[in-house]
Amino acid sequence: MSITSSSTLDSQLTTVWSPTHSYPDGPLVMSGYPSRTWQHESQPQFWSKFQVWEWLQQVMDIHQIDASSIPLQNFDMDGHQLCSLSYQDFLRAAGSVGPILFHSITELKWSGRSVRPTPIFFSLIISEIYEPTVNTLAPDATPVSSSPDIKRSFSRGHQVKKHNPRGTHLWEFIRDILLNPERNPGLIKWEDRTEGVFRFLKSEAVAQLWGKKKNNSSMTYEKLSRAMRYYYKREILERVDGRRLVYKFGRNARGWRETEK
DNA sequence: CGAGACTTTCCTGATT
DNA sequence: TAATCAGGAAAGTCTC
Numbered sequence: 001m002s003i004t005s006s007s008t009l010d011s012q013l014t015t016v017w018s019p020t021h022s023y024p025d026g027p028l029v030m031s032g033y034p035s036r037t038w039q040h041e042s043q044p045q046f047w048s049k050f051q052v053w054e055w056l057q058q059v060m061d062i063h064q065i066d067a068s069s070i071p072l073q074n075f076d077m078d079g080h081q082l083c084s085l086s087y088q089d090f091l092r093a094a095g096s097v098g099p100i101l102f103h104s105i106t107e108l109k110w111s112g113r114s115v116r117p118t119p120i121f122f123s124l125i126i127s128e129i130y131e132p133t134v135n136t137l138a139p140d141a142t143p144v145s146s147s148p149d150i151k152r153s154f155s156r157g158h159q160v161k162k163h164n165p166r167g168t169h170l171w172e173f174i175r176d177i178l179l180n181p182e183r184n185p186g187l188i189k190w191e192d193r194t195e196g197v198f199r200f201l202k203s204e205a206v207a208q209l210w211g212k213k214k215n216n217s218s219m220t221y222e223k224l225s226r227a228m229r230y231y232y233k234r235e236i237l238e239r240v241d242g243r244r245l246v247y248k249f250g251r252n253a254r255g256w257r258e259t260e261k
Numbered sequence: 262c263g264a265g266a267c268t269t270t271c272c273t274g275a276t277t
Numbered sequence: 278t279a280a281t282c283a284g285g286a287a288a289g290t291c292t293c
Contacts, residue, residue: 169267203281216269222281227268229283244277244281 012205044108047079053180059104060097061168061213067176068255070094076180083109170227171236173210174198175249175256196249196256203245 047055056075060067074093075082082105090098168176177184178198187206191197200206203221211219228247231237235250249256 214268219269223269223271225282226270226284230268242277 012202012208044079044105045083047082049076049078050185052077052079052082055104055108056101057168057176057213059101063100065097065100066255067168067172068179070097072176072180168213170210170224171231171249171253172255173213174206174247175253177206177209178256191246193258196253197240198247198249199243200245200247 044052044055052075053072056072057067060069070093085093085102085105087098087102090102092098094101174188177188178190187202187209188198188200191199200221203225207219207221207224210224211217228237231250232239235252237253238248238250240246240248254260
């Protein structure tokens with residue numbers, strides 16, 4: 001690692017992780033389940049919009065729900081607003097995923113400090129969604145199976161992925177940053193929205209963020225870009241010749257189009 | 262355990 | 278010169 005390369009990264013991160021974002025990102029203790037992905041120390045009432053977004057992504061990751069399953073713009077709010085949402089609000093905003101989010105935030109509100117989501121409860125909800133005949137939900141939850149909204153969205157293919165190691169794929173991670181510009185502090189931007197062309201503005205910062213997600217502090221743009229190049233063959237991305245840091249979504253990339261939902 | 266998907270890591274060489 | 282791009286090769290990490 002040369003001095004110049006690290007200072008490049010520093011300058012990118014300084015811009016990205018401005019003082020409003022504080023992430024206790026010290027040495028992570030690898031002790032199983034979500035501890036490594038659950039780093040919100042403060043109460044959700046005091047979260048920034050960006051922290052709300054992170055919480056959202058983490059809950060989705062933990063349950064291997066594709067982020068495009070819900071309109072993320074419905075959660076363009078800070079922690080205070082988030083905490084004031086009712087169960088019905090969550091249903092409206094996130095459909096079938098609403099109950100999962102509602103329970104997560106309820107737990108966090110009650111505990112006041114970092115608490116892990118309860119996977120058993122969630123698996124109950126998930127199985128309830130898949131097998132509506134079963135009726136064994138926690139007492140405080142609205143009967144999930146009775147919601148037509150849930151049935152509709154889950155029959156649409158919003159299901160847990162079969163093979164999705166470590167939750168989100170790289171291209172989905174990139175896509176989700178693009179789709180949330182208000183929580184994307186100048187990392188990547190659309191060059192041609194309808195064609196799916198985008199450009200990395202802060203390549204090393206994006207790599208750091210990706211590494212953070214994968215719990216890999218040594219991620220670099222060099223390595224991230226190798227993974228991106230593998231997407232060409234699978235037509236998840238198309239080559240954009242002659243333009244540095246520019247990529248284009250391919251025919252096998254889903255969920256990035258404005259009209260697609 | 263094995264296979265396969267999806268990276269991650271490393272590398273050599275070319276291009277901007 | 279540094280940053281980026283191109284891919285080959287092989288290892289690592291998951292899920293099924």
